[in-house]
Amino acid sequence: MAVYAxxxxxxxxxxxxxxxxxxxxxxxxxxxxxxxxKFMKEIAYEGVEILDNDNVSLGIF
Known part of the structure; x- marks a missing residue:
C-alpha cells in the first residue's frame, strides 16, 4: 500500500x-x-510506561 504526498x-x-x-x-x-x-490500576501505579508493547505481550500489565 502506498500513499501519495x-x-x-x-x-x-x-x-x-x-x-x-x-x-x-x-x-x-x-x-x-x-x-x-486492572488496566486503570496498573496505569495509576506504574504510569504510562507500563503500556509499552513489550510489557503487554508478556502479560505484565
Missing part, C-alpha cells in the same frame, strides 16, 4: 509501514470490566 505538489509515493499492536485478550464476553479496572 500532496503537500509539495509533486507526485511522490510514500510506502506505509504497518505496526501490529499487541494487547491482552479477554477469554469471554463478560470479563471486560475486570480488564478495564
Amino acid at each position: 500532496s503537500g509539495s505538489g509533486a507526485n511522490i509515493r510514500v510506502k506505509l509501514i504497518w505496526i501490529n499492536a499487541r494487547c491482552p485478550r479477554q477469554p469471554g464476553g463478560t470479563e471486560c470490566g475486570y480488564y478495564v479496572m
Whole structure:
C-alpha cells in the first residue's frame, strides 16, 4: 500500500509501514470490566510506561 504526498505538489509515493499492536485478550464476553479496572490500576501505579508493547505481550500489565 502506498500513499501519495500532496503537500509539495509533486507526485511522490510514500510506502506505509504497518505496526501490529499487541494487547491482552479477554477469554469471554463478560470479563471486560475486570480488564478495564486492572488496566486503570496498573496505569495509576506504574504510569504510562507500563503500556509499552513489550510489557503487554508478556502479560505484565
